[in-house]
Amino acid sequence: MRIDVLGSGSAFSMVRNTSSILVSDQQLQRWLIDCGPTVPRALWQHNFGIDEIEVIYFTHIHPDHCAGLPVLLNRWKSFGRQAPLTIYCQAEHRPILQQLTALATFPVTEICFAIEWLDIPERWTWRNWQLASAATQHEMRNLALRIEVDDHIVFYSGDGRPTSATIALMQDAEIAFQECAVATPLAEDASHGDLQSCMALAAQLDLPALGLYHCYDEALTALADTIAHQSNLFLSFDGLQIDLNNEKSIMEQVQCSGNSNE
Template sequence: MKIKVLGVGDAYSKENINSSVLVESSDYKILIDCGPTVPFSLWKSIEDWADIDAIYLTHTHPDHVLGLSMLINRMDTLNRKKSLKILSHKDNHKVLKDLIDFGFWPKKQTKNSFVELIEAQDEGSLDLFTYKMVKTVHSVPNRGIYLSDGINSFFMTGDGVLKGDNTKMLSNTTCALLECQNLDIPAQKGHSNFEISKEISLNNKNTLFYLYHIQDDARKEIKRKCLEVPNLSVLEPSQLILL
């Protein structure tokens, strides 16, 4: 499994692309989240970006979905025929349908267009991947995604805090990306902080943890504090993780 980092920034970062990664195994590619700055990162850093097979969207805040229209529009301009599966919880579909339609504007999206909006289940499959949706505590419904290719596994929160039983799968996860907005104590409502992330990492010592979606002004200090925890680090722009 290969994880290519497209962006690590929070919603309003001046320094980094909105948080997003491309997960690949056996040439099947899944993009996770697509904020407004993500398509430009794709076009610059992924040679075969137009061959993405699926997109998973954790929730419908603008910094996680507004790039979808631009990405679809360019694929349509290139006359894409290959199916593009867009996967998200049914709560998000009303917003996503509008963004997808805008990607085809001024044309109308036809029933046989390359885009297929799919209702994500609690558990399911995408080609050779199996997936699970995992709820976090956020200001709108957010579901992180756990992916396994049968050999390695990967988890990404989207936004929000993992609590209770929803942390259990981390003990069997190869690599996990945790949203970590800042160092605030208590944590900003609907977001995680460094102390929460540190505790999760210490409780799951066999998993590699990376922090992302960090405020610009907190990034340097969080990176320093990560040195205290052997399996915890800050996710870097354009980082490539090979599992």
């Protein structure tokens, strides 16, 4: 399994793309997780072909997680994508996302490839992938995702604080990405993660690698400084690539990429 971090920034970041990852398995089956406004350009810079992403999963539909969808679909339309696309989202979010797909082709109402819309279940199978979702604590219902494929497990929180349900999904993950807005403690009922809760998580679960992301720009330096000597915590960053089949550990791969502290 390979993970490409397309974006790691918060909603209005001046220095990072909006948060999104691309997950590829050994057979190069690819899922895009979230698609904020600056994600399409990041994808084009990575030079992925127009047919290469088979599934898009939306954790929730705050604009910084979905506003790139019409741009991405518009490009796929313009370059004649043929491959069918599956979009997973929450049932109540589908009509809004379908307005974005309408925008991608307007005034034409058709697109040149099939789009299958599916609600996000709690547990399901997609081909050889085992998946599970659970709600974080966020102002809009947000479904974190656990992916298990090729004997690897990855967790991606989307927005929001960890809950007992999302912590359960992190069990045994080789790498977990957890939203972490700030380095200072937030209230228990806050809508975003903070460093204290993330450090507690990393210790409680004994995770090999916990990547913090979606951090406010002004918190990046304090976050990097505070976790600099933690053996299993890192600041995720745009362009980070992690290969779970690599003999190097995830933390070594992060360090080799050399951009984790800013």
